[in-house]
Amino acid sequence: MATLTASSPSQYHRRSWLERNGGQLGLHTVLILITILFAVPLLVVVSASFTDEVALAKNGYGLWPSQFSVDAYRYLLLNPDQIIRSYGVTILVTLLGTLGGLLVMTLLAYALARVDFTWRRPISFFVFFTMLFNGGLVPTYILITQYLRLRDTLAVLILPYLVVPWFVFLLRTYFSTLPKEFIESAKIDGANEFQIYARIVLPLSTPALATVGLFLILMFWNDWWLALLYINEASLYPLQYLLFAILRNAEFLSNNANQSAMLGSVVVPLQTIRMAMAIVAMGPVAIAFLALQRYFVRGLTLGGIKGE
């Protein structure tokens, strides 16, 4: 009897633990499965990049290298010219595009946020209308290639993306929530609009600037569209477009096939090289993402404020 009474509370306790946590366990099981499914494509590409070329052709793609090899990466290290060039193009475009975009968009947003700017409404509409209607690909393409003659220039990878209406409005909304007293007192102190913009509004808006800046970095870093349309010159290939060229056209890599002799191997590791290229191109984005994820989340909530 004594043991029964002693054990019954713990039995009761155990059942209630399962009852209380059974749902949580099920939830974690489902979420872990989803997480694994989401990671599979990445795992497969990483494992392929570390697989021996012949083994990959024979055994196929898997979650783990069927025969471990770093030949693909060694090959990339021996032929780094195009990769370094493309990395350079992408870094330059991302840097100039993000800084330039932030500059022109914050200037515009600042003017639109000022209530004493007489034409802020019609100009807001002028910006907004570009979100509703666009001329489409053909007129843009002809304008850029035949009239502006921007084909195969660095500028064509930057200029068309500098003004994103959605970000202009996000910044405008943020600027207009800043306390008016700051601006008023600065004016009394004799500051002009540029000084108020640079010394008061921008420093107070770092969360919005960080969010828009990160989205711009992501947009420029990941862009392949402008290169697909306007770049033929390999020396101006951004990273994403180089990846595309390699996936479409194996010869792009085997041009340097004589290099494979250096590896002491008969086969140019074409398939595994492609996968290694994808990993090399993705690396910085992956690291940056892990560090900066919360800013992107905040970007969405900032956008939400605009809607309300």
Added chain:
Amino acid sequence: MAPTATTPIPRNANAAQTRKRTGFGALLRKNAIFLLMAAPALLLLIVFSYLPMFGVVIAFKDFRAALGIFESPWIGFKNFEFLLRSPTLGRITVNTLFLNSLFIITGTVGAIGLALMLNEVRLKMAARTYQTFVFFPYFISWVIVGYFSFALLNSDNGLLNTTLSRLGLKEVAWYSSPQYWPTILTLTNLWKGVGYGSIIYLAGMLAINTDYYEAAMLDGANKLQQIRYITLPFLVPIMIITTLLAIGRIFFADFGLIYYTTRDNSLLYPTTDVIDTFVFRALRVNADIGMAAAAGLYQSVVGFVLVIASNWLVKRVDPDRALF
């Protein structure tokens, strides 16, 4: 003392303002600095957004590169007649609408389901880890997604086919079987966007007052009932708005998703060719500028009407969330 010291200032300011408000020149001078600040961005918009709008006249011309837009001869609706007579117009319209509908439905259901699950996880560390994994694909370019799908689907040694053959099942030539592609594209789209899409619903859930749940628990409601009768009803407005806004964009396909995941494989066009890929191909591959311009204008105009219509609907549901 204080009132006498402060009142004259606004009066003076008012007087100064009314004096200044005479004539356009004064108005221009007052706004000059703002115009100067807005100028660079406005100039870029004029060049890259407004000039192409006028360029839509190309659709009504027999465009010759040597003659340019202005000198090329007018041909009325000839380009549109060619477009209407080709069998592709129906196909690309249906594909665009069908695929985007699939994406909207699965994207909404997936985002809400994921948000509900993440929201219920009590261990916050775990919830953040899961979120990181499902958010990750959002940061990857479509080109790299193309690599992923190639690794999974290529018929020689892709993961899916090697797995199928290991299980003793028949392999599938994915890149030449169009019937599978609406599913493949839907899964790819979900994989890339559902983490991002769930954030807005998670934010919506955080905004729900916890009193509702406490009251429901006192009444003996279990978790599923709480979700069914409290959480979901609160999410309905967000769901309606995001869906309507997505419908406003239903005539515009995600070019990167289609082009890179299918590897622009012509065998798959029956189910994957959309307006955007068709326009791109007509312009860049076939150099049929008239056809490309006509299809592009068709998309711009119908797209414009749909954006206006969806915004009108959003306004009726929740005026604060309308775009304009």
